[in-house]
Amino acid sequence: MTSFSCQHHSASLRIFLVFVILLLNAPAGLCSCCKRIFSFGDSIIDTGNYANGPSMEFPFGMTYFKRPTGRISDGRVLIDFYAQALQLPLIPPNLPDKDTEQLQKTANLIPISFLGEKKIKNELQQVLLELLAVLGSTAMPNDYFNKWNHSVPMWCHLGMQMGWFKDLLHRIAPKDASLIIVLGEIGGNDYNFWFHGNRAREEAGQFIPDIMAIIGSSIQDLIRMGAKVIMIPNNFPIGCVPKYLRDYKSANRADYDEHGCLRWFNDFSQRHNQALRGVVDRLSAQNPGVKLIYADYVGAAMEFVKNPHRFGIGDPLTACCGGDEQPYHTNKGGFANWDGVHTTEKAYEVISQGVLNGPFANPPLLRTC
Numbered sequence: 001m002t003s004f005s006c007q008h009h010s011a012s013l014r015i016f017l018v019f020v021i022l023l024l025n026a027p028a029g030l031c032s033c034c035k036r037i038f039s040f041g042d043s044i045i046d047t048g049n050y051a052n053g054p055s056m057e058f059p060f061g062m063t064y065f066k067r068p069t070g071r072i073s074d075g076r077v078l079i080d081f082y083a084q085a086l087q088l089p090l091i092p093p094n095l096p097d098k099d100t101e102q103l104q105k106t107a108n109l110i111p112i113s114f115l116g117e118k119k120i121k122n123e124l125q126q127v128l129l130e131l132l133a134v135l136g137s138t139a140m141p142n143d144y145f146n147k148w149n150h151s152v153p154m155w156c157h158l159g160m161q162m163g164w165f166k167d168l169l170h171r172i173a174p175k176d177a178s179l180i181i182v183l184g185e186i187g188g189n190d191y192n193f194w195f196h197g198n199r200a201r202e203e204a205g206q207f208i209p210d211i212m213a214i215i216g217s218s219i220q221d222l223i224r225m226g227a228k229v230i231m232i233p234n235n236f237p238i239g240c241v242p243k244y245l246r247d248y249k250s251a252n253r254a255d256y257d258e259h260g261c262l263r264w265f266n267d268f269s270q271r272h273n274q275a276l277r278g279v280v281d282r283l284s285a286q287n288p289g290v291k292l293i294y295a296d297y298v299g300a301a302m303e304f305v306k307n308p309h310r311f312g313i314g315d316p317l318t319a320c321c322g323g324d325e326q327p328y329h330t331n332k333g334g335f336a337n338w339d340g341v342h343t344t345e346k347a348y349e350v351i352s353q354g355v356l357n358g359p360f361a362n363p364p365l366l367r368t369c
Helices: 078-085 142-148 158-172 188-195 201-224 242-247 263-286 297-306 345-356
Strands: 017-023 036-042 128-134 179-183 229-233 291-295 313-319 334-337
Touching (some): 078 345, 142 201, 158 201, 188 263, 297 313, 297 345
Parallel strands (some): 313 334
Antiparallel strands (some): 017 128
16 A cells, blocks of 8 residues: 555455453452453454554554554554553564465455464463454354345354364353453444345334344353353444445435444444343342343444544544545544444553443453452
8 A cells, every 4th residue: 555545445445353362360450250251252352363454554552552563543542542451562463374264265364363372371370362363244143144135254153162162262261261351342344245245224223132142142152161250242233333424425314423422323223132131130130149240332432423532532533544425634633433344452441441441331341359
């Protein structure tokens, strides 16, 4: 790339799926019951396994790292803040040493697979972060969408992540290990691919029950495997995302809320989140010995949408880099959005603090034990 642009292909702007593994001895006083943290997620916690294209060019990484690291942001992403709060080092992503054939068939991806056995020696006694990531993952498998004549361009899904986790757990973790699971956010790409595929937006709600079912079954599987603490984050307010604001621009003022966000899309995010809260509440009642934490990423993100100047943000609905036909470099101070879809380090820090210390997780992650 010869000129500065944060524009990706549409698929690479989609939210990534990340399978992150933190194997740690937790510091006393923070989370003494946490022996290990396993996290399923997407590009909001991807630290660079999709180290390809613009994400490996400046200005990516310009604020904290002063160089591109593969993170789809100007600096740290959510998992970096969680790791630092738990006194973990920021470790580079894990690149594969086996099982790469399938991933190599996917265009523009660095192939990622689970940890090779030769890397698993004394890690259980170390503070270690291993990152595994796949671009554009969904909750549902590809063939699920066939009945709507809808094509999802990515092949990885939550069921695949669960398979990786089971394999890894079988190989490195004792059955009585104390685990914290961060499950999500999950499901955003299922909707993103539909909305940005010029499909009727009203029909996206048909996916919600099935996405809830697979998230719920995954939570129950994790509990059966011994997880005692699982944090389940909700989806972001997509009506405040610059790409949605551009693609669904309306001349009708009633389509926008008092913050300038698209009312319909934020209402849709809330439909997903309310259903997810119901799943968490139901499974909490059925599993009284397990702590299920509902993390409110929407509430945390809306803090800087409602009161941006409190956090040094000029226009929370404007992307720093712009991307295709988006406004950028408005000289209005700091930015909450990086490339039209993904978030800046400044915004990630606001969200992470709301989860780590409250009030947007109950209990806050740092007071889980």
